[in-house]
Amino acid sequence: MTPRISRRAFLGVTGLITGAAAIPGLTPARVLAQSEKPGGLLRVSVTFGLSTINPIMHISGAEWMATKWMYNNLTRLNAKREPVPDLAESWSAGDGARVWTFKLRQGVRFHHGRELAAEDVVATFTTLLDPKTASPYRGEVGPVDRVEALDKSTVRFTMKSPFSVFPAIAAVPNARVVAREGLADMKALASREFGTGPFKLKEFVPGDRVVVDRFADYFRKGEPYLDGVTLRVFPDPATELTAFKSKEIDLISGLTPDLFSQVATLAGAEGLAVAGGTFAAVTLPSDKPPFNDNRVREALKLCVDRKLMLAAIHNGQGELGVDHPVSSAYDAYVPLAPRSADLEKARQLMKDAGLANGVTVKLFAANSPPIRERIAVVLKEMARPVGFNIDVEVLAYDRYLAQVWNKGAMYVVYYATRPTADAILMKLYHPKEGLDEGRWAAAHPNAIRLLEQAREILDPDRRRRHYADFLKTSRDEGPFMLPFFANELNGKWAYVRNYRLSPSSSDMVLDDVWLTGDAPKKKT
Amino acid sequence: MSSLSPTLGVGGAILALVLAMSLAAPWIAPYPTTEQHMLERLKPPGARFLLGTDQYGRDLLSRTLFGARPALGLGLGAVALGLALGVPIGLTAGYVGGRLDDLVMRVVDAMLAFPSLLLALLIITALGASTGHALLAIGVANGPGIARIVRSATLALREAEFVLAARARGERHLYVMFGEIFPNVLAPVIVEATLRIGFAILAGASLSFLGLGVQPPAADWGLMIREARQYVFLSPWPLLAPGTALAFTIVAFNLFGDGLRDRLGAT
Numbered sequence: 001m002t003p004r005i006s007r008r009a010f011l012g013v014t015g016l017i018t019g020a021a022a023i024p025g026l027t028p029a030r031v032l033a034q035s036e037k038p039g040g041l042l043r044v045s046v047t048f049g050l051s052t053i054n055p056i057m058h059i060s061g062a063e064w065m066a067t068k069w070m071y072n073n074l075t076r077l078n079a080k081r082e083p084v085p086d087l088a089e090s091w092s093a094g095d096g097a098r099v100w101t102f103k104l105r106q107g108v109r110f111h112h113g114r115e116l117a118a119e120d121v122v123a124t125f126t127t128l129l130d131p132k133t134a135s136p137y138r139g140e141v142g143p144v145d146r147v148e149a150l151d152k153s154t155v156r157f158t159m160k161s162p163f164s165v166f167p168a169i170a171a172v173p174n175a176r177v178v179a180r181e182g183l184a185d186m187k188a189l190a191s192r193e194f195g196t197g198p199f200k201l202k203e204f205v206p207g208d209r210v211v212v213d214r215f216a217d218y219f220r221k222g223e224p225y226l227d228g229v230t231l232r233v234f235p236d237p238a239t240e241l242t243a244f245k246s247k248e249i250d251l252i253s254g255l256t257p258d259l260f261s262q263v264a265t266l267a268g269a270e271g272l273a274v275a276g277g278t279f280a281a282v283t284l285p286s287d288k289p290p291f292n293d294n295r296v297r298e299a300l301k302l303c304v305d306r307k308l309m310l311a312a313i314h315n316g317q318g319e320l321g322v323d324h325p326v327s328s329a330y331d332a333y334v335p336l337a338p339r340s341a342d343l344e345k346a347r348q349l350m351k352d353a354g355l356a357n358g359v360t361v362k363l364f365a366a367n368s369p370p371i372r373e374r375i376a377v378v379l380k381e382m383a384r385p386v387g388f389n390i391d392v393e394v395l396a397y398d399r400y401l402a403q404v405w406n407k408g409a410m411y412v413v414y415y416a417t418r419p420t421a422d423a424i425l426m427k428l429y430h431p432k433e434g435l436d437e438g439r440w441a442a443a444h445p446n447a448i449r450l451l452e453q454a455r456e457i458l459d460p461d462r463r464r465r466h467y468a469d470f471l472k473t474s475r476d477e478g479p480f481m482l483p484f485f486a487n488e489l490n491g492k493w494a495y496v497r498n499y500r501l502s503p504s505s506s507d508m509v510l511d512d513v514w515l516t517g518d519a520p521k522k523k524t
Numbered sequence: 525m526s527s528l529s530p531t532l533g534v535g536g537a538i539l540a541l542v543l544a545m546s547l548a549a550p551w552i553a554p555y556p557t558t559e560q561h562m563l564e565r566l567k568p569p570g571a572r573f574l575l576g577t578d579q580y581g582r583d584l585l586s587r588t589l590f591g592a593r594p595a596l597g598l599g600l601g602a603v604a605l606g607l608a609l610g611v612p613i614g615l616t617a618g619y620v621g622g623r624l625d626d627l628v629m630r631v632v633d634a635m636l637a638f639p640s641l642l643l644a645l646l647i648i649t650a651l652g653a654s655t656g657h658a659l660l661a662i663g664v665a666n667g668p669g670i671a672r673i674v675r676s677a678t679l680a681l682r683e684a685e686f687v688l689a690a691r692a693r694g695e696r697h698l699y700v701m702f703g704e705i706f707p708n709v710l711a712p713v714i715v716e717a718t719l720r721i722g723f724a725i726l727a728g729a730s731l732s733f734l735g736l737g738v739q740p741p742a743a744d745w746g747l748m749i750r751e752a753r754q755y756v757f758l759s760p761w762p763l764l765a766p767g768t769a770l771a772f773t774i775v776a777f778n779l780f781g782d783g784l785r786d787r788l789g790a791t
Contacts, residue, residue, distance in 0.1 A: 236753065236754075237754050238753055238754055238755075238756055238757065241757060256754065258579075258754070258755060258758055259754075259757075261758075262757055262758070308562050308563075311562060311563070312560070312562035312565065312580065312581070367735050370754065373740060374579075374580075376740070377580060377740050377741045378560065378562075378580065380558075380741060381558055381559070381560050381580075381741070391739075392739055392740055392741065393652075393653065393654075393739050394653075394735050394739060394740055395653060395735070396735065
């Protein structure tokens with residue numbers, strides 16, 4: 001007979017083991033190895049999106065990157081995308097994952113001097129979850145009902161329903177822990193910081209740069225090694241590459257594949273690639289014609305030669321998709337049969353849907369990142385033979401956010417890798433916990449129920465089976481044409497050491513990154 | 525009769541060539557402008573693709589030939605719209621004079637003080653990005669300049685004998701303005717309009733370059749330059765082909781306009 005382990009015992013033990021790894025004395029003390037050199041300034045570049053550094057409200061990869069340096073979460077994800085301690089040194093689940101208790105590290109200081117307390121975590125999550133705050137990622141932290149400080153260093157989260165992946169979700173960018181005095185003025189928080197992270201804010205120019213300095217009292221003693229970091233925005237990738245070539249930039253985040261191939265050929269430079277869950281997909285608004293008819297949605301999906309599209313748009317750097325957002329980078333990944341282009345079947349579907357003479361649709365694409373426009377342009381050509389006359393409109397990113405995104409139109413949506421499958425699925429499909437960007441939930445309540453049930457299941461295999469059912473439905477009937485997942489591509493000079501590219505490239509940990517003596521001497 | 529001036533001749537010849545290519549594009553372009561040869565992206569000029577291909581493997585020669593159409597259409601259309609707005613305003617202000625002239629000219633001055641590209645940007649931001657809106661925006665931005673030229677020329681003719689004669693024989697004001705004065709201000713208007721076409725094409729290309737004019741995947745020189753910019757390190761051809769065509773066309777209009785001015789004796 002197989003010995004039975006209760007869910008409660010299992011979670012308790014795993015939480016203790018994970019937490020124990022963070023206790024000083026149980027792991028080798030972090031010392032600066034002989035080869036690792038402290039000091040120096042690192043200059044990182046991005047191509048878009050740096051308008052706020054308010055962790056509760058920020059939405060773009062560049063902003064997440066900047067706040068990762070200035071703040072900490074309760075947990076962070078390791079290379080295997082498992083939650084490991086950050087501000088929390090241990091955690092445990094109770095009541096079938098309905099209650100999660102986090103024990104905070106001792107002696108963590110905010111940049112303005114005060115010591116971290118459980119009330120700060122409570123204040124952060126209370127603000128984040130308050131509908132009046134209107135945090136764009138409020139739904140991503142799960143069904144949190146109540147947050148309480150049990151004592152100075154213990155926080156308890158009570159969920160409305162069991163939520164098995166909460167420790168991983170605690171690592172999302174919008175759950176960075178902010179000092180409670182900073183939360184009093186949300187407007188000021190857009191340009192000031194109240195964090196505990198390895199670096200503290202020196203200068204922030206919206207749309208242009210963030211400059212941070214080393215925080216001497218960081219709780220990971222001896223880190224960070226760098227004296228400071230500058231994050232700069234280069235809206236034009238060609239200018240960004242020129243700056244990199246002249247060593248004005250040490251590390252390029254979010255490279256286009258064409259520039260990636262350029263970086264890889266430069267002597268002394270390295271191109272870094274990692275498979276992730278980043279994608280650009282076309283929303284097919286399913287609450288109105290023509291896409292309220294699944295035959296039309298399927299016809300469009302069948303127009304796409306995904307292999308060719310991946311080769312043409314991302315130099316083959318990625319993984320083919322089948323119209324759902326869960327790549328092999330996620331624990332919940334389920335391999336489904338690939339979808340090949342089938343124009344004959346697509347034409348028949350259009351005929352059956354009464355659109356034998358074709359249909360004209362408007363497709364919006366923000367101008368950044370460039371992959372959005374490319375997907376739109378290539379899709380237009382691939383779908384034309386079947387009778388889709390796609391009228392593409394490319395618009396500025398800010399205008400897209402204000403006038404198109406999540407307004408029920410047909411547009412190219414772009415998402416970076418999220419911490420869990422639950423996070424991206426709820427975000428895209430759920431009408432309350434997420435945005436239901438394809439306006440699909442109302443007509444597919446059973447599929448949405450599958451998502452709600454999956455997040456309550458503690459057994460990973462059972463959970464995966466639930467996700468498998470959902471992903472099949474999404475592939476066959478879903479409101480997204482998702483052709484491929486793009487690898488994360490970064491470029492750096494060889495003098496930048498110890499940098500590990502995460503599948504979520506905005507999850508840029510610089511705590512133990514250092515520069516060799518070959519790094520150019522610079523002041524800013 | 526004086527011989528053809530070199531500026532008029534060279535400008536006219538290039539313009540005739542551009543016009544002929546744009547009209548003949550459907551017959552001489554080797555490929556459809558949006559046909560993608562994805563396995564032959566960013567190819568240099570060769571036997572199969574005479575000017576090479578862009579980032580989607582589209583034939584640059586075909587796109588450059590067809591790209592002349594929106595450029596010329598936008599340039600001519602915007603200036604025609606500018607004339608439709610500017611000529612009546614300038615004629616009326618110059619002919620009527622007095623307070624109306626003062627009022628109209630102050631408004632025109634205020635609009636002239638506003639950079640025309642900025643004015644076009646404002647109009648497009650309000651209406652949305654499209655070819656039609658770009659044409660409207662550039663046309664409206666051209667109106668005040670043309671109005672001022674027409675008004676100056678009208679002022680000089682207002683007291684001319686043939687105008688006074690027409691008024692003395694009881695002609696209606698509208699007839700005097702359009703039947704008597706307008707044919708005599710036509711020379712400077714034609715010269716001004718020709719020069720403005722070059723600028724209008726450039727403004728249209730600038731708007732497309734900013735993503736506010738012609739939308740992808742249409743073949744348009746400004747849009748082609750915008751898209752090619754990201755690949756300039758990998759292949760210069762997607763940038764060179766539309767850039768050269770644009771430069772030649774604008775220079776041709778300017779040469780032609782200058783030559784026309786010399787020829788017509790307008791100032």
